[in-house]
Amino acid sequence: MADLPTAGGAQGGPGESTSRRQFLTWLSRAFLGLWALGGIGVVTTYMGSSENNEGGGRVVRVGPLDALRIGEIRLIRHGVTPFFVIRTNETSVLALSAVCTHVRCILNVDREHRAIVCPCHEGRFDLRGNVLSGPPPRALPSYEVSMRAGEVFVRV
Ligand code: FES
Known part of the structure; x- marks a missing residue:
C-alpha cells in the first residue's frame, strides 16, 4: 500500500523530518541564547547600578565646577529628590535638599535676599540650610559632594 500525502500537503519524507528537527533545535537554541543574554543584561545592570549606590543613595553628576560661579545657587531637579548646589568658594560646593522640612x-531661591524660601507657608532658610523663619521644624539636610576631574557629584 502506498503512503498517502499528509493533510498539509507535506510529503513527510525522512529528509524533511530531519531538516524540521534541525530547524526546531536551532530555534530552541536561539531562544535559549536570547534568554541567556537577557539574564546577563540583568546581572550587568544590577552590578553597574551598585557602583552608583555604593555607600547608600545615588550619585548624581551635577556638571563642571567651572560652570558654577562663586556664590551661585542652582536647583537640580532630580526626581523626588531635588536639591540645591551652592558654590561657596573656589573649591567647595554645598548641596542642600530642596524639599521643605515642614x-x-x-x-525656591530668593536671590535678592540670598535665602531659600518655601512657596507654601513662607518658611525661609539661609544658604547653609538653617531655618530663618516660618513653620519648618528643622534645617535642610545636606548631601555629600565630591569632585572628580573638575566635575561635581552629589550623593542623594
Ligand atoms: S511646606 Fe514649607 S513652610 Fe510649610
Whole structure:
C-alpha cells in the first residue's frame, strides 16, 4: 500500500523530518541564547547600578565646577529628590535638599535676599540650610559632594 500525502500537503519524507528537527533545535537554541543574554543584561545592570549606590543613595553628576560661579545657587531637579548646589568658594560646593522640612513643598531661591524660601507657608532658610523663619521644624539636610576631574557629584 502506498503512503498517502499528509493533510498539509507535506510529503513527510525522512529528509524533511530531519531538516524540521534541525530547524526546531536551532530555534530552541536561539531562544535559549536570547534568554541567556537577557539574564546577563540583568546581572550587568544590577552590578553597574551598585557602583552608583555604593555607600547608600545615588550619585548624581551635577556638571563642571567651572560652570558654577562663586556664590551661585542652582536647583537640580532630580526626581523626588531635588536639591540645591551652592558654590561657596573656589573649591567647595554645598548641596542642600530642596524639599521643605515642614510639609515637603519644593523650595525656591530668593536671590535678592540670598535665602531659600518655601512657596507654601513662607518658611525661609539661609544658604547653609538653617531655618530663618516660618513653620519648618528643622534645617535642610545636606548631601555629600565630591569632585572628580573638575566635575561635581552629589550623593542623594
Ligand atoms: S511646606 Fe514649607 S513652610 Fe510649610
